Amino acid sequence: MSQAIPIFYYHSVGGAPPQTLALTVFRRHLESLRAHNFTLITVADLVQGRRPHDGRPCAVLAFDDGLLDNYENVFPLLLEFGFRATFYVVPGYDGVTRWVNPRNGRWSDVARQSYTISFASMQKNQRRELVAHGMEIGCHSFTHRRLTRVPVRELAHETRGARVFLEDELGAAVQTFCYPNGAFGRREMDAVRSAGFVAACGTMPGYYRAHGNPYALRRFLVENPLFFEEVLGGRAFHPAAWPLSWVRWRNAQVACR
Numbered sequence: 001m002s003q004a005i006p007i008f009y010y011h012s013v014g015g016a017p018p019q020t021l022a023l024t025v026f027r028r029h030l031e032s033l034r035a036h037n038f039t040l041i042t043v044a045d046l047v048q049g050r051r052p053h054d055g056r057p058c059a060v061l062a063f064d065d066g067l068l069d070n071y072e073n074v075f076p077l078l079l080e081f082g083f084r085a086t087f088y089v090v091p092g093y094d095g096v097t098r099w100v101n102p103r104n105g106r107w108s109d110v111a112r113q114s115y116t117i118s119f120a121s122m123q124k125n126q127r128r129e130l131v132a133h134g135m136e137i138g139c140h141s142f143t144h145r146r147l148t149r150v151p152v153r154e155l156a157h158e159t160r161g162a163r164v165f166l167e168d169e170l171g172a173a174v175q176t177f178c179y180p181n182g183a184f185g186r187r188e189m190d191a192v193r194s195a196g197f198v199a200a201c202g203t204m205p206g207y208y209r210a211h212g213n214p215y216a217l218r219r220f221l222v223e224n225p226l227f228f229e230e231v232l233g234g235r236a237f238h239p240a241a242w243p244l245s246w247v248r249w250r251n252a253q254v255a256c257r
């Protein structure tokens with residue numbers, strides 16, 4: 001098992017620009033995965049060693065924030081390609097429309113002046129349908145606050161509380177977590193572990209390491225087909241690709257707001 005397994009992560013796909021990935025680009029990612037004979041597994045599969053033993057390379061796709069366009073645009077394409085993925089959802093966004101300011105690309109959870117592009121969130125029945133088709137629903141906290149700024153008495157609500165809420169509605173185990181804004185330290189990792197999750201994702205770039213810390217999984221934010229190919233081929237940290245991955249890491253810090 002010498003393949004460098006990447007976890008790619010996305011937010012909006014096929015929504016209104018600028019804070020979205022064009023559907024044509026996303027389709028090219030899927031076509032590339034298929035052309036290279038990849039098997040798509042979930043984050044839970046990856047960390048628990050459930051990988052195919054047929055010698056095919058593996059990759060993971062994760063979608064943060066539970067946006068409705070993930071259900072409307074991504075889900076049908078995944079079915080078309082026969083791929084699975086992990087969706088990190090936020091129960092506190094049920095019924096919430098989120099807004100983007102097109103001038104600076106920032107997100108707001110409430111309507112504000114200059115925030116003119118709306119994004120609806122997935123609902124319970126849509127999350128259930130994803131699970132029924134073999135997708136993983138993971139937890140992205142209850143309210144999408146930076147956990148490093150959450151008082152210790154509220155950490156259990158954001159971790160264990162969100163897991164129990166989602167498991168009740170889905171009738172399925174919710175096994176992995178994703179830190180909002182990629183913000184975590186020792187305290188947040190301990191809270192996630194004691195809440196019953198087997199792993200958690202951040203936003204630092206890097207391939208999966210089987211002997212690494214499962215509560216600090218690295219991922220690649222990919223919005224460029226050239227970079228996607230570099231990561232897929234295990235060359236994300238080749239000197240020629242470094243400027244690209246640095247830019248993508250910087251972008252990750254603003255994309256998840």
Ligand SMILES: [Zn+2]
Pocket residue numbers: 064065140144180181256257
């Ligand atoms: Zn997020």
